[in-house]
Amino acid sequence: MLIKLANGTLYDPANGIDGEVRDLYIRDGRIAEPAGDEKVDQEYDLTGKVVMAGAIDLHTHIGGGKVTIARTLLPEDHRGDPMPRSELRRSSCGHVAPGTYYTGYRYAEMGYTAGFEPAVLPANARAAHMEMADIPMIDKGGYAMLGSDDFLLRMMAAGDDQEAINDYVAWTLQATQCIGIKVVNPGGISAFKFNQRSLDLDEEGPHYGQTPREILRRLARAVHELGVTHPLHVHGCNLGVPGNVDTTLRTIAGMEGLPVHLTHIQFHSYGTEGDYGFSSGAAQIAEAVNANPNVSVDVGQILFGQTVTASGDTMQQFANHSHANPSKWVCMDIECDAGCGVVPFRYKDQSFVNALQWAIGLEIFLLVDDPWRVFLTTDHPNGAPFMTYPHLIRLLMDRSFRNDLLATIHPQAQAMTTLASIDREYSLYEIAIMTRAGPARTLGLADYGHLGPGARADITVYTDQPDREAMFERPDYVFKSGELVVRNGEVVKVVWGTTHVTRPEYDRAIEKRLARYFDQYLTMRLDNFTMSDEEITEDGRGSITVHPTQGGSRQ
Amino acid sequence: MATHNEPRVIEGVPSPFCGIAADDLVVRVDGDRVEVIENGCPVTRPAFEQPLGDRRPRVAGKEVTLDEAAAEAARLLAGARLPLYGGLATDVNGMRAALSLADRTGGVVDSLDSEAALRNIQTVQNSGWMTTTLSEVKNRADLLVVVGCDLEQYFPRFFSRHLWTDDAMFIDDPEQREVVFLGRAPTGEAAVTPGGRPPLLLQCKDEDLPEVVSVLRALVNGRRVQARRVGGIPLEDLTDLAGRLKQARYGVVTWVAGALQFPGAELTVEMLCETIKELNATTRCAGLPLGGRNGGQTATQVCTWQTGYPTRVSFASGTPQYDPHLYCTGRLLASGEADCLVWVSAYDTAAVPPPCEVPTIVLGRSGMTFDREPDVYIPVGVPGIDHAGHTYRTDNVVAIRLRKLRDSGLPSTAEALSAIEHALQESSC
Numbered sequence: 001m002l003i004k005l006a007n008g009t010l011y012d013p014a015n016g017i018d019g020e021v022r023d024l025y026i027r028d029g030r031i032a033e034p035a036g037d038e039k040v041d042q043e044y045d046l047t048g049k050v051v052m053a054g055a056i057d058l059h060t061h062i063g064g065g066k067v068t069i070a071r072t073l074l075p076e077d078h079r080g081d082p083m084p085r086s087e088l089r090r091s092s093c094g095h096v097a098p099g100t101y102y103t104g105y106r107y108a109e110m111g112y113t114a115g116f117e118p119a120v121l122p123a124n125a126r127a128a129h130m131e132m133a134d135i136p137m138i139d140k141g142g143y144a145m146l147g148s149d150d151f152l153l154r155m156m157a158a159g160d161d162q163e164a165i166n167d168y169v170a171w172t173l174q175a176t177q178c179i180g181i182k183v184v185n186p187g188g189i190s191a192f193k194f195n196q197r198s199l200d201l202d203e204e205g206p207h208y209g210q211t212p213r214e215i216l217r218r219l220a221r222a223v224h225e226l227g228v229t230h231p232l233h234v235h236g237c238n239l240g241v242p243g244n245v246d247t248t249l250r251t252i253a254g255m256e257g258l259p260v261h262l263t264h265i266q267f268h269s270y271g272t273e274g275d276y277g278f279s280s281g282a283a284q285i286a287e288a289v290n291a292n293p294n295v296s297v298d299v300g301q302i303l304f305g306q307t308v309t310a311s312g313d314t315m316q317q318f319a320n321h322s323h324a325n326p327s328k329w330v331c332m333d334i335e336c337d338a339g340c341g342v343v344p345f346r347y348k349d350q351s352f353v354n355a356l357q358w359a360i361g362l363e364i365f366l367l368v369d370d371p372w373r374v375f376l377t378t379d380h381p382n383g384a385p386f387m388t389y390p391h392l393i394r395l396l397m398d399r400s401f402r403n404d405l406l407a408t409i410h411p412q413a414q415a416m417t418t419l420a421s422i423d424r425e426y427s428l429y430e431i432a433i434m435t436r437a438g439p440a441r442t443l444g445l446a447d448y449g450h451l452g453p454g455a456r457a458d459i460t461v462y463t464d465q466p467d468r469e470a471m472f473e474r475p476d477y478v479f480k481s482g483e484l485v486v487r488n489g490e491v492v493k494v495v496w497g498t499t500h501v502t503r504p505e506y507d508r509a510i511e512k513r514l515a516r517y518f519d520q521y522l523t524m525r526l527d528n529f530t531m532s533d534e535e536i537t538e539d540g541r542g543s544i545t546v547h548p549t550q551g552g553s554r555q
Numbered sequence: 556m557a558t559h560n561e562p563r564v565i566e567g568v569p570s571p572f573c574g575i576a577a578d579d580l581v582v583r584v585d586g587d588r589v590e591v592i593e594n595g596c597p598v599t600r601p602a603f604e605q606p607l608g609d610r611r612p613r614v615a616g617k618e619v620t621l622d623e624a625a626a627e628a629a630r631l632l633a634g635a636r637l638p639l640y641g642g643l644a645t646d647v648n649g650m651r652a653a654l655s656l657a658d659r660t661g662g663v664v665d666s667l668d669s670e671a672a673l674r675n676i677q678t679v680q681n682s683g684w685m686t687t688t689l690s691e692v693k694n695r696a697d698l699l700v701v702v703g704c705d706l707e708q709y710f711p712r713f714f715s716r717h718l719w720t721d722d723a724m725f726i727d728d729p730e731q732r733e734v735v736f737l738g739r740a741p742t743g744e745a746a747v748t749p750g751g752r753p754p755l756l757l758q759c760k761d762e763d764l765p766e767v768v769s770v771l772r773a774l775v776n777g778r779r780v781q782a783r784r785v786g787g788i789p790l791e792d793l794t795d796l797a798g799r800l801k802q803a804r805y806g807v808v809t810w811v812a813g814a815l816q817f818p819g820a821e822l823t824v825e826m827l828c829e830t831i832k833e834l835n836a837t838t839r840c841a842g843l844p845l846g847g848r849n850g851g852q853t854a855t856q857v858c859t860w861q862t863g864y865p866t867r868v869s870f871a872s873g874t875p876q877y878d879p880h881l882y883c884t885g886r887l888l889a890s891g892e893a894d895c896l897v898w899v900s901a902y903d904t905a906a907v908p909p910p911c912e913v914p915t916i917v918l919g920r921s922g923m924t925f926d927r928e929p930d931v932y933i934p935v936g937v938p939g940i941d942h943a944g945h946t947y948r949t950d951n952v953v954a955i956r957l958r959k960l961r962d963s964g965l966p967s968t969a970e971a972l973s974a975i976e977h978a979l980q981e982s983s984c
Contacts (some may be wrong), residue, residue, distance in 0.1 A: 072676060335952060
């Protein structure tokens with residue numbers, strides 16, 4: 001079956017196509033080049049429409065323990081956004097901690113075809129995948145969280161060589177069915193279990209005496225040497241702490257050229273100037289990102305309103321619990337592995353701090369030059385729920401809209417931001433980079449995020465409108481693997497995406513050591529801990545797509 | 556069935572029957588017979604070893620095929636205004652299938668131990684908590700306070716697996732650990748240290764626990780208390796306990812929500828959890844809510860990730876609605892609002908449906924017996940014995956992969972419920 005998408009205006013940055021009118025063909029779920037005399041079975045007239053690859057969210061908390069804790073915590077929030085059952089769809093609930101069905105349907109209705117859960121605790125990996133298995137429509141993937149796990153800290157304290165750490169990291173990817181490695185407050189979650197309340201980049205942590213800097217370096221090196229495409233995904237030290245811009249700058253310098261992705265960097269870009277002792281470090285951060293091609297970032301933009309923060313960073317979540325709104329929160333120490341903290345938040349435009357956080361995020365978006373190295377996220381739901389993306393896109397693409405909103409926020413925050421002086425407006429091409437081509441490239445999804453022949457036919461079609469929020473809110477068509485799944489912003493067919501993983505090779509000897517460690521110290525056996533492929537595929541709905549590593553430097 | 560197979564010994568078998576989900580059982584499987592030969596306990600042994608009973612579904616007491624049973628169940632559900640899906644003691648896939656059917660039929664879901672589970676869930680929904688998991692307890696806990704229950708009765712291997720261990724990363728010697736029982740005293744010796752030191756007992760009646768815990772919270776916060784005794788416990792003993800909690804490096808407070816059966820139990824859980832949070836102002840302390848027998852955590856987890864709500868959810872309006880009081884099995888049956896009961900109990904033949912007059916469809920562990928024959932009975936396999944599956948541990952963090960141990964030919968809960976949903980779709984076409 002050959003489908004023709006005729007006359008659309010394509011934005012396909014991976015192939016250098018910037019707003020050219022072209023025909024696209026789909027055959028067997030992929031973008032195809034038709035043979036000369038091949039018959040077109042179905043044709044869509046896309047004259048005047050904008051065509052992009054399906055969007056990819058590379059940092060969104062959609063599955064795993066902390067998400068379900070957030071769901072449990074906030075029944076009053078679900079009540080405001082019920083999703084009724086239809087002929088096609090299951091009922092569910094939405095807003096800040098949506099049910100899995102809602103998550104899948106709404107992402108697809110906004111033109112997204114993949115989402116990556118950035119904080120898969122190895123001990124919770126099976127649970128995270130089971131939740132994500134119940135997210136329809138989109139592809140999924142996860143980043144396994146290391147850096148406060150006792151096994152790594154013991155290895156480092158014992159002076160294990162990099163090779164052994166690489167084996168452990170590779171084993172973790174395999175055992176947890178993940179595509180990347182995340183580190184959250186390196187060493188800090190462990191330190192909190194020893195009753196330490198802060199841990200700076202060069203401070204030795206309790207018991208093991210390891211510094212966050214060294215943990216970051218070892219993990220970043222492991223990811224790099226194993227040839228995992230996505231660099232170490234870093235949630236740095238001192239999240240949310242005024243003055244943390246210095247920590248972040250030192251973190252960037254400390255990587256010494258190793259590839260690294262700094263996530264929700266907005267929360268790590270705070271200075272201490274001004275009457276409130278809280279100021280924007282966005283310009284310095286953007287300058288450092290611009291100057292260091294090994295660094296990529298996603299923003300973690302905040303938007304005003306109710307949300308819930310869900311993080312592995314127990315140290316900082318506990319520190320912020322007094323801001324919980326509504327006043328209830330959960331912190332959990334988890335399995336000698338990591339932890340999690342869930343704290344509801346209500347960001348207010350008339351709060352100086354919140355208003356400036358909003359401006360800092362936008363400053364970073366607009367001051368980082370290279371759209372290939374900055375990704376569009378709200379760190380769903382930490383900065384705002386993912387349903388706000390069309391609004392965020394408009395803020396980036398429409399300067400007068402942005403300035404109108406800027407004029408309504410806390411006046412002193414207005415005075416402390418350079419936002420009004422920044423003229424930049426993102427183009428459709430740049431939006432396509434930061435929401436499609438860029439995420440696919442950094443994750444190593446070669447067949448995704450672009451519209452070239454052979455690419456997976458995940459395609460979104462919009463009506464070009466001056467109101468970019470309205471445009472991105474409601475695509476005309478979304479195709480998933482070549483099937484029409486959304487029409488006029490509504491799901492017309494329910495499909496199930498794949499799970500993206502990567503599997504660098506490693507020396508299996510590490511498993512013997514791990515088995516001993518599990519038997520001695522943990523409460524589960526290693527063979528019961530490791531997730532098999534069947535667990536994802538046996539229901540006939542799920543599938544696994546293994547992405548190759550970059551060869552790596554291991555001989 | 557499969558009796559031609561040679562007897563096999565299988566190691567590292569996980570148990571779905573209690574919330575600590577020990578996964579080191581060694582079982583011998585001989586045809587349909589399963590025997591726990593190592594690391595069993597009074598909970599797991601009978602649960603694994605119970606012989607198979609009926610294999611054929613019944614309609615009105617008469618043996619039928621699975622398809623015939625499913626068709627009759629579908630007919631009953633099609634005629635129901637408000638079907639109630641109760642029990643829900645099954646694995647992840649079984650719960651997924653139950654929610655799918657409940658959504659389609661506009662029914663209510665309520666799990667077996669929801670009354671107990673809600674004591675914890677409502678604490679989270681009112682004020683939140685700070686908790687920990689089993690491996691952290693094993694490696695860090697220097698003080699364990701057990702509130703209101705005889706722990707070993709519910710979790711016979713809790714102490715041996717998590718406290719009296721040869722190896723712990725941050726506890727040099729198990730003798731360094733203190734165990735305190737607040738409320739009920741233990742009936743056995745499980746809480747005695749390997750060196751023979753018994754636990755500290757601060758005994759009171761269950762119904763005095765709300766007051767005792769309130770005073771403990773006041774003492775932790777340095778408030779002056781005038782009473783000399785609370786619930787019969789001398790104030791100095793409670794002051795001493797408050798001091799131990801503040802001095803512990805990693806104190807753990809545990810309770811079994813299902814064991815707290817007295818007025819105000821849910822508020823006692825909340826009071827304990829607030830006390831734990833307050834202790835963390837200066838030291839580390841964490842709660843360890845224990846529970847989750849027979850898939851209890853599994854039902855609430857799956858329901859939460861799909862609908863946003865943990866249990867007692869109605870799909871009658873077309874969207875999930877949560878009400879811990881309205882959508883309770885007992886109330887819906889007593890009031891006559893529920894007019895058809897689907898009862899799922901794949902682990903425990905003793906967990907039979909509550910007495911009721913409405914048409915009843917039972918998916919039960921093979922061997923279940925009834926005072927009143929249900930309209931439809933489908934014997935189903937046990938997750939972790941008859942088929943592979945997944946279950947959740949008490950901490951809601953660790954999900955366990957359950958194994959298939961024998962070839963009984965019994966359908967899984969998910970297969971049986973899917974057959975019913977399929978029959979329902981067919982009949983509506």
